[in-house]
Amino acid sequence: MSSPPKILHIISSWESGVGNELAEFAARLSRSEFESEICVLAGSNRRSVPAVPATTPITTLGLRWTCDVSTYLGVRRVLRRFRPDVVHAWDDVAHSYAALHSGTQRILAEKRETDAPQGLPKGLPRGLLQGLLQKHIDRKTDRFIVPRQNNAALDGTVPTVKTPTAKTVVIPPAAVPVQSSVQPSERMSAEKLLEKLDIPLVESSGDYYPVFEPQYEPAQRNYKSMPPHQTPFLVGIILPLCLEHRILDALWAFETLNHVHLNYHAFFIGDGKDRETFLRYRDRWKLFSRVHFLGEQDLREQHLGNRSISERLLPHFDVLLHLSPSAEHSGTILSAMSCGVPVIALETPESREYITDGTTGILIPAEGDFRFYRRTAVKKLLYLLEKEELRRSMQIAGKDRITKEYNFDAAVQRRIALYRELAYRESTDGRTSSRH
Numbered sequence: 001m002s003s004p005p006k007i008l009h010i011i012s013s014w015e016s017g018v019g020n021e022l023a024e025f026a027a028r029l030s031r032s033e034f035e036s037e038i039c040v041l042a043g044s045n046r047r048s049v050p051a052v053p054a055t056t057p058i059t060t061l062g063l064r065w066t067c068d069v070s071t072y073l074g075v076r077r078v079l080r081r082f083r084p085d086v087v088h089a090w091d092d093v094a095h096s097y098a099a100l101h102s103g104t105q106r107i108l109a110e111k112r113e114t115d116a117p118q119g120l121p122k123g124l125p126r127g128l129l130q131g132l133l134q135k136h137i138d139r140k141t142d143r144f145i146v147p148r149q150n151n152a153a154l155d156g157t158v159p160t161v162k163t164p165t166a167k168t169v170v171i172p173p174a175a176v177p178v179q180s181s182v183q184p185s186e187r188m189s190a191e192k193l194l195e196k197l198d199i200p201l202v203e204s205s206g207d208y209y210p211v212f213e214p215q216y217e218p219a220q221r222n223y224k225s226m227p228p229h230q231t232p233f234l235v236g237i238i239l240p241l242c243l244e245h246r247i248l249d250a251l252w253a254f255e256t257l258n259h260v261h262l263n264y265h266a267f268f269i270g271d272g273k274d275r276e277t278f279l280r281y282r283d284r285w286k287l288f289s290r291v292h293f294l295g296e297q298d299l300r301e302q303h304l305g306n307r308s309i310s311e312r313l314l315p316h317f318d319v320l321l322h323l324s325p326s327a328e329h330s331g332t333i334l335s336a337m338s339c340g341v342p343v344i345a346l347e348t349p350e351s352r353e354y355i356t357d358g359t360t361g362i363l364i365p366a367e368g369d370f371r372f373y374r375r376t377a378v379k380k381l382l383y384l385l386e387k388e389e390l391r392r393s394m395q396i397a398g399k400d401r402i403t404k405e406y407n408f409d410a411a412v413q414r415r416i417a418l419y420r421e422l423a424y425r426e427s428t429d430g431r432t433s434s435r436h
Contacts, residue, residue: 005423006035008084008105010075012063012093013042015240015272017328018110020335022090023052024176028412031055034419039078041071041094066093076101085423088415099137106142106422108415142422144168145415169418173354174411175334175402188316190232194265201232202289206261233264233385236317236341238332241272241293245324246346249370251278253321253377255285262385264290266321267313271295315339318391319384322346323377325366330354334406337361337398342391344380346373354406360398 007029011022022038029036036056042063052058061074075097079087088108089095095109144167194201235254239245247268254266268278268291275293282291294313314320320336322345330350336343337354343361345351355361362384364376384391 004031004033004035005086005419006037006082006084007419008078008082008087009036009038009090010087010094010098011038011040011090013040017326017331018090020176021174021331024408025412025415026056027053029416034416037078037082037084039075041075041097063093072097072100079103079105086419088419095141096137099140106425107140108143108145108418108422109141111144111146138167141167143418145171145418147171147173169414171411171414173331173334173406174408175338175406176331177338177408190234190265190316190318193234193313193316194232197292197294199265199292200289202263202265204261204263208261208263230263233262233318234316235264235266235381236269236314236320236336237266237322238269238314238320238336239322239324239329240270241268241275241278243274243277245272245326245329246370246373247274247278247323248281249323249374249377250321251281251285251287251291252374253381254287254291256374256378257381258287258290260382262382264385266291267317268293269295269313314341317341319344319381321377321381322351323364323373333361334402338402338406340395340399342384342394342398344377344384354401356397356401360394360401 009022009026011018013019026036026038038052038056038058040058040060043060059074059078061071062068063071079101084105086106086108087098088110089098090110092111095107098107099109146168148170188196191201237247237250239247241247250266250268254264257264279293282288282293314336317336318341320332320341320343322330322333322336322343325346325348327348327350330348333343333345333351333354337360343355345355345361345363347363347366351361351363355363357363362380364373364380
């Protein structure tokens with residue numbers, strides 16, 4: 001009996017935006033049908049590594065620059081040792097390192113809207129070098145997976161890198177499942193979750209003044225206070241802790257919520273190079289009792305298990321706040337919608353595709369400067385937190401849309417079908433598959 005086809009998954013790092021997707025995908029691959037291994041080009045903080053099946057070996061290399069000779073040699077060693085039938089590159093950097101090696105393996109590459117030109121080290125001149133390198137990578141790649149027909153950008157612009165049409169396979173974006181068994185009635189209460197995290201409840205320093213319910217009319221001076229909410233609202237932000245993801249704008253919004261005496265707790269989930277900077281801002285603005293920064297290791301220390309951070313906390317949030325302009329981490333929006341968490345997101349081409357403003361979530365217009373984003377984020381948070389019925393309707397509408405349009409199981413089956421096709425396909429370019 002012949003051995004099953006070997007699949008090598010290559011990813012630049014667990015923080016690349018598709019780490020959770022790869023981990024969930026690896027868990028669904030049948031060991032009897034495929035033998036798989038994961039190669040991570042860049043080392044990672046252990047708190048950021050998602051839960052990967054123990055039966056799937058992981059090799060971590062030491063990528064330091066976009067063009068790294070030691071990483072190139074490391075990939076070659078993995079290819080020679082494992083001898084895969086199919087190499088699946090999950091992002092652009094991984095695709096470059098996979099395609100620059102000659103061998104019998106078939107190459108399957110994920111192409112996303114934000115991918116830069118493939119294989120080009122930063123700082124090298126664009127021109128003849130780019131054209132030659134692009135042609136070589138395209139020639140070595142057997143299939144490109146794109147999120148939509150012709151890899152057209154969501155805003156209608158021409159994509160930066162065009163993929164050969166004959167090699168293109170369309171697989172729409174999919175939501176990584178997050179505790180699909182958790183129903184709204186089974187959600188952990190805010191008090192219980194805070195207790196499990198060893199976070200004390202905080203009493204509001206004054207009455208809360210509604211902004212939308214009832215609508216404030218300055219001419220009538222109907223600005224009446226009401227007792228603070230007894231149950232705290234839980235707001236989640238799941239992003240790398242980097243300035244480019246507008247974490248500081250979110251912190252400013254929470255500092256403003258303190259002045260209206262809103263009973264809330266905010267959780268920043270993730271790690272990043274600017275974590276210490278954000279901790280200093282949090283302490284300077286005296287938000288340490290309501291704003292919490294958690295990584296994977298923090299959750300394990302609180303006895304929440306070894307499953308990923310999203311699987312443990314995301315289903316229990318009242319709102320997910322997503323202010324990042326990057327499309328790389330837009331999958332978090334889909335994950336939140338899949339488990340019935342309303343989303344407030346910055347308007348980007350990706351968020352416009354996923355969210356119908358006012359129905360499946362709320363969009364913050366991408367216009368103006370940082371002051372506009374901060375003020376608007378505060379207004380949208382207050383609007384959604386005050387309107388309980390709207391939150392419930394968004395929970396239902398979001399889950400329904402994910403089930404119909406962004407089903408993860410369907411995306412898994414499409415990729416498995418590509419594995420079967422490539423692993424058993426007769427060679428047309430001089431490469432001989434080990435399956436024959």
